[in-house]
Amino acid sequence: MPELELMFIRQRKYMLFLLAIYVLGAGFSSYQTIFLGLILGTTLSLFIFWSMVKKHRKFTKAADEGKKVKSLGTLTRMSIAALATVIAMKYPEQFHLISVVIGLMTGYLVIMIDFFIQKLRQK
Numbered sequence: 656m657p658e659l660e661l662m663f664i665r666q667r668k669y670m671l672f673l674l675a676i677y678v679l680g681a682g683f684s685s686y687q688t689i690f691l692g693l694i695l696g697t698t699l700s701l702f703i704f705w706s707m708v709k710k711h712r713k714f715t716k717a718a719d720e721g722k723k724v725k726s727l728g729t730l731t732r733m734s735i736a737a738l739a740t741v742i743a744m745k746y747p748e749q750f751h752l753i754s755v756v757i758g759l760m761t762g763y764l765v766i767m768i769d770f771f772i773q774k775l776r777q778k
Contacts, residue, residue, distance in 0.1 A: 659711070662769065662773075663708045665769060666704070666762075666765050666766060666769050667701070667704070667705075669765050669769065670697065670700070670701050670704065670761065670762060670765055671701075673697060673761060673765075674694065674697050674698065674701070677690050677693045677694045677697060677758075678690075678694065680693075681694060688748070688749060688750060688751045688754075689751045689754045690754070691749055691750050691751070691754075692743060692750040692751035692752065692753070692754025692755040692757075692758060693754045693755075693757065693758045693761075694758070695739060695742065695743065695750055695755050695758060696739055696754065696755040696756065696757060696758015696759040696760075696761065697758040697759075697761045697762075698758075699735050699736070699738070699739045699758070699759060700758060700759050700760070700761045700762035700763075701762065702735060703731075703732050703735055703736075703759075703762055704762040704765075704766075706728050706731055706732065706735075707727070707728065707732075710726075710727045710728045711727075714727060736759050739755050739758075739759055740752070740755065740756070742755075743755040
């Protein structure tokens with residue numbers, strides 16, 4: 656399996672682990688709106704991450720075949736982030752807006768942290 660595929664699998668596991676922690680926090684903590692916001696944001700971040708992986712696979716396949724690719728899905732990622740924000744603003748008693756934004760950034764944070772961990776392991 657190529658190294659990028661292993662990286663995607665590893666990062667997806669990290670995000671699912673964080674989601675499990677957030678679910679436990681929402682169930683057993685008095686900060687339910689904060690954890691629900693983190694769950695909403697991280698779930699949509701996981702969807703964005705999956706979308707990026709899917710687009711990357713198409714991009715790699717097209718590059719190998721010498722074809723052009725239309726887009727890497729920037730509009731899709733922005734619209735998902737806007738959807739999460741609209742949901743959080745529509746239901747502020749359920750979702751904490753700042754937590755939703757932090758949850759949306761979780762995928763990118765996981766990618767960066769995983770990158771640094773792998774670089775440290777290589778040394």
